[in-house]
Amino acid sequence: MRYLARRLGLLLLTGWAALTVNFVLPRLMPGxxxxxxxxxxxxxxxxAAANALKIAFGLKTNxxxxxxxxxxxxxxxxxxxxxxxxxxxxxxxxxxxxxxxWTLGLVGFATVVAFIVGTAMGALAAWHRGSALDSIMVxxxxxxxxxxxxxxxxxVLYVFAFKLGWFPVGGxxxxxxxxxxxxxxxxxISHAALPAITLTAVSLxxxxxxxRNTTITVLNDDFVKFARAKGLPDRVVASRYAARNAILxxxxxxxxxxGFVVAGAIFIEYVFDYPGIAYxxxxxxxxxxxxxxxxxxxxxxxxxxxxxxxxxxxYVLLDPRIRVEARS
Amino acid sequence: xxxxxxxxxxxxxGATVALGLAVAPVTSASASSIRYGGVLxxxxxxxxxxxxxxxLNPAGTGGxxxxxxxxxxxxxxxxxxxxxxxxxxxxxxxxxxxxxxTLTLTTRTGVKWSDGQxxxxxxxxxxxNYVKKYPALDVNGFWKSxxxxxxxxxxxxxxxxxxxxQTSLFPQIVGQEIVPQHVWSKVSNPVTFANPHPVGTGPxxxxxxxxxxxSYVKNPHYWMPGRPYLAGVTMQAVKxxxxxxxxxxxxxxSFTYDAITDPGRSFVAHNKAFNHxxxxxxxxxxxxxxxxxxxxxxxFFRKALAMTINVNAVAVRAYFGAIxxxxxxxxASVTPGQVHxxxxxxxxxxxxxxxxxxxxxxxxxxxxxxxxxxxxAPDGKPLPTFNILVGAGWSDxxxxxxxxxxxxxxxxxxxxxxxxxYSTYASSANYGRYSMMISWGNNANVTPYYMYYYLFHxxxxxxxxxxxxxxxxxxxxPAVTSALNAYxxxxxxxxxxxxxxxxxxxxxxxVPVIPLTGRPNFLDYSTRSFVGWPGPSNPYNSxxxxxxxxGGGEMTYLNVHLK
Numbered sequence: 050m051r052y053l054a055r056r057l058g059l060l061l062l063t064g065w066a067a068l069t070v071n072f073v074l075p076r077l078m079p080g081x082x083x084x085x086x087x088x089x090x091x092x093x094x095x096x097a098a099a100n101a102l103k104i105a106f107g108l109k110t111n112x113x114x115x116x117x118x119x120x121x122x123x124x125x126x127x128x129x130x131x132x133x134x135x136x137x138x139x140x141x142x143x144x145x146x147x148x149x150x151w152t153l154g155l156v157g158f159a160t161v162v163a164f165i166v167g168t169a170m171g172a173l174a175a176w177h178r179g180s181a182l183d184s185i186m187v188x189x190x191x192x193x194x195x196x197x198x199x200x201x202x203x204x205v206l207y208v209f210a211f212k213l214g215w216f217p218v219g220g221x222x223x224x225x226x227x228x229x230x231x232x233x234x235x236x237x238i239s240h241a242a243l244p245a246i247t248l249t250a251v252s253l254x255x256x257x258x259x260x261r262n263t264t265i266t267v268l269n270d271d272f273v274k275f276a277r278a279k280g281l282p283d284r285v286v287a288s289r290y291a292a293r294n295a296i297l298x299x300x301x302x303x304x305x306x307x308g309f310v311v312a313g314a315i316f317i318e319y320v321f322d323y324p325g326i327a328y329x330x331x332x333x334x335x336x337x338x339x340x341x342x343x344x345x346x347x348x349x350x351x352x353x354x355x356x357x358x359x360x361x362x363x364y365v366l367l368d369p370r371i372r373v374e375a376r377s
Numbered sequence: 378x379x380x381x382x383x384x385x386x387x388x389x390x391g392a393t394v395a396l397g398l399a400v401a402p403v404t405s406a407s408a409s410s411i412r413y414g415g416v417l418x419x420x421x422x423x424x425x426x427x428x429x430x431x432x433l434n435p436a437g438t439g440g441x442x443x444x445x446x447x448x449x450x451x452x453x454x455x456x457x458x459x460x461x462x463x464x465x466x467x468x469x470x471x472x473x474x475x476x477x478x479t480l481t482l483t484t485r486t487g488v489k490w491s492d493g494q495x496x497x498x499x500x501x502x503x504x505x506n507y508v509k510k511y512p513a514l515d516v517n518g519f520w521k522s523x524x525x526x527x528x529x530x531x532x533x534x535x536x537x538x539x540x541x542x543q544t545s546l547f548p549q550i551v552g553q554e555i556v557p558q559h560v561w562s563k564v565s566n567p568v569t570f571a572n573p574h575p576v577g578t579g580p581x582x583x584x585x586x587x588x589x590x591x592s593y594v595k596n597p598h599y600w601m602p603g604r605p606y607l608a609g610v611t612m613q614a615v616k617x618x619x620x621x622x623x624x625x626x627x628x629x630x631s632f633t634y635d636a637i638t639d640p641g642r643s644f645v646a647h648n649k650a651f652n653h654x655x656x657x658x659x660x661x662x663x664x665x666x667x668x669x670x671x672x673x674x675x676x677f678f679r680k681a682l683a684m685t686i687n688v689n690a691v692a693v694r695a696y697f698g699a700i701x702x703x704x705x706x707x708x709a710s711v712t713p714g715q716v717h718x719x720x721x722x723x724x725x726x727x728x729x730x731x732x733x734x735x736x737x738x739x740x741x742x743x744x745x746x747x748x749x750x751x752x753x754a755p756d757g758k759p760l761p762t763f764n765i766l767v768g769a770g771w772s773d774x775x776x777x778x779x780x781x782x783x784x785x786x787x788x789x790x791x792x793x794x795x796x797x798x799y800s801t802y803a804s805s806a807n808y809g810r811y812s813m814m815i816s817w818g819n820n821a822n823v824t825p826y827y828m829y830y831y832l833f834h835x836x837x838x839x840x841x842x843x844x845x846x847x848x849x850x851x852x853x854x855p856a857v858t859s860a861l862n863a864y865x866x867x868x869x870x871x872x873x874x875x876x877x878x879x880x881x882x883x884x885x886x887x888v889p890v891i892p893l894t895g896r897p898n899f900l901d902y903s904t905r906s907f908v909g910w911p912g913p914s915n916p917y918n919s920x921x922x923x924x925x926x927x928g929g930g931e932m933t934y935l936n937v938h939l940k
Contacts, residue, residue, distance in 0.1 A: 078800060084804060088799045088806075089799060092819045093660075095516060095517055096847050097549075098516035098517070100515070101512060101514060101516045102516070105513035105514075137434065138427075138570075138571060322615075322617070322620070324425075328616075
């Protein structure tokens with residue numbers, strides 16, 4: 050229980066710190082959003098509009114910085130993230146709500162597949178180390194994980210979408226963007242295929258190599274030798290004894306990756322014109338849409354924190370040593 | 378920078394107070410030969426179209442639904458920034474009286490809102506007073522200016538009273554889009570109101586909206602006889618300018634708004650019969666010199682720089698010949714459409730000519746010395762290396778800065794190109810933290826007054842280190858200020874012309890900024906299915922984006938028709 054309480058406390062503390070940083074950072078940036086907006090309009094916005102914009106965006110405030118901070122905390126905790134400056138009067142929550150499902154679907158799916166397939170392949174490679182399978186899988190994994198993701202993305206896009214025309218060139222779906230219809234669902238799958246394959250291919254290598262290396266270490270441990278000496282079948286030794294112990298580091302990196310699922314994959318979403326949250330973040334940053342940026346950072350930070358918290362909880366189930374510590 | 382320039386709607390349209398010639402929208406074909414019907418598709422790299430049909434929206438970033446609100450709501454008069462000509466929309470005439478402190482507008486009769494209610498002068502008065510009630514909607518600063526009251530004195534008459542004469546506000550006033558009183562008087566928070574069921578007087582009605590596509594159908598009861606020709610208009614948002622350009626080239630869309638790099642080769646050449654672009658110059662790119670600090674505080678020094686910079690080379694390097702250099706009369710910081718009416722020939726030949734060796738002599742006559750490839754100030758110290766400030770990644774400005782840097786070398790002036798993101802770029806300009814900077818003119822309009830006002834009027838100025846909204850180069854002069862004030866008070870065209878000529882002379886002699894190239898609208902279109910586009914022979918608008926409001930976008934949709 051103390052373990053749990055400590056983790057929960059840490060979650061709250063880091064959450065508060067992240068919120069505070071999120072409040073301070075935009076205020077340290079040079080220039081004010083109104084002037085940025087004038088720069089973006091490149092001489093077409095009547096300079097007389099400055100006053101109206103300040104009032105509309107809630108920038109004309111007499112509050113002290115501390116009062117602003119507490120207002121911000123209150124608003125954030127009640128889910129009021131304000132209005133996007135780029136898409137005014139669209140609410141930040143609406144924009145994030147539109148983009149997040151795309152990213153969760155695409156990046157979440159790719160991360161889970163990469164973890165499961167990569168872990169299995171790594172364990173297999175370790176068990177049959179030196180075999181043809183091992184000597185193909187490992188260099189391929191290293192190569193894939195070393196290649197820049199946007200480069201693979203462009204390559205895949207060029208070959209499969211542009212040259213062969215098997216998949217659409219970009220976007221989330223054509224026509225009605227809903228899961229409501231069968232054709233709509235099909236469109237979503239065909240649009241997601243290439244970015245999902247690219248993402249999976251790139252993150253697969255890391256899992257393969259990490260899993261293979263830890264498994265090899267574990268295989269030399271006495272308890273594995275003992276299990277073999279007992280005459281247990283290879284299948285049982287490989288899965289219940291070796292893999293289960295070797296999976297912990299892989300699991301850690303999976304948990305981290307899962308946290309970043311909400312952050313999306315900026316290069317992938319950009320290359321494939323994917324309407325996800327990373328693309329939204331890219332737009333917010335290029336147009337200095339502070340409220341939108343803050344909202345997205347908040348979602349990302351919370352995603353990472355919560356994923357880590359859940360991973361901590363799962364460790365208790367996976368690792369008996371932590372279970373013992375947690376009970377004390 | 379293209380990303381930003383394509384989507385921005387003209388917030389304030391232009392007008393000349395005295396040149397308010399009302400012309401009917403002209404078409405190239407006679408009415409009998411025009412084919413009705415067809416859905417015109419405009420494609421733009423908006424990415425996401427805001428779900429907002431509020432024409433009073435203060436966040437001018439396209440205001441209503443990516444700017445297409447100009448199909449639904451109309452201003453009083455559309456004024457063409459390129460030609461200086463006006464087209465009457467909801468107003469049919471106006472008169473200044475009472476020493477230019479009273480403006481009386483006559484509104485159009487027989488106009489109906491799309492819900493069937495009649496439009497009247499009361500709606501106009503309501504819109505202006507509504508903007509007064511909610512200062513966040515007052516993007517033109519009407520009620521911070523000399524405007525005192527707006528009242529409807531009859532069904533077709535609305536009277537604007539000013540505390541002091543301010544005729545220069547006319548373009549903003551007639552550019553205000555008008556909303557129906559019977560709908561908006563019931564709206565409780567108009568600043569964030571998304572107006573999902575728009576009721577307007579415009580030529581089209583909202584048909585459907587999604588965040589990537591918005592469609593309009595013809596308004597069968599539109600007041601202008603025989604218009605629009607089109608059965609509908611669709612605006613599609615895509616994620617990049619390249620995609621938009623591809624869609625126009627393959628016929629999936631008919632026009633877009635984008636500064637295509639080398640458009641002759643990368644767009645027109647793909648299909649010379651269909652692909653066209655019209656980029657009419659409505660503003661200028663200027664080299665701002667920081668007049669507040671040495672050595673740029675000396676007029677002869679600024680003039681020597683101007684004599685050394687070959688603006689033709691700058692324009693070709695930056696725009697591949699698609700946009701003209703700011704040479705000839707344009708050196709006075711005016712746009713090409715203004716030269717004929719506003720720049721007397723006696724003035725346009727004043728000032729400097731391109732003459733690098735003359736520039737060296739000019740500097741030497743003031744004690745400067747060119748030694749070892751570096752320019753020495755009269756006190757014998759070599760000049761430092763100067764920054765030329767541009768926005769980060771703005772390829773056209775970067776090319777210009779590099780070209781200028783090379784051309785200033787023979788003068789012994791060394792420069793580096795400094796790229797800053799929007800935020801720091803804007804504040805460096807506002808606070809005067811730069812030596813040289815490439816940027817645009819602010820709020821350029823039908824007469825030279827508007828760009829001059831924002832460039833040179835003390836209202837927009839402040840010393841270095843203090844916030845100056847648009848007087849970035851920190852040049853002011855009593856002669857220019859009094860000419861600006863004289864222009865703003867009168868409706869007398871002769872007085873206005875002589876005031877502008879005064880400023881032109883000052884500008885050509887003192888070189889507060891160096892005009893580099895034109896700055897156009899970027900209309901790229903295909904004549905595969907639709908014709909009737911604006912162009913040099915038929916400039917019924919200034920090549921506005923299809924998502925431009927203030928009437929410019931609407932003019933395209935009123936004139937384009939099936940082939």
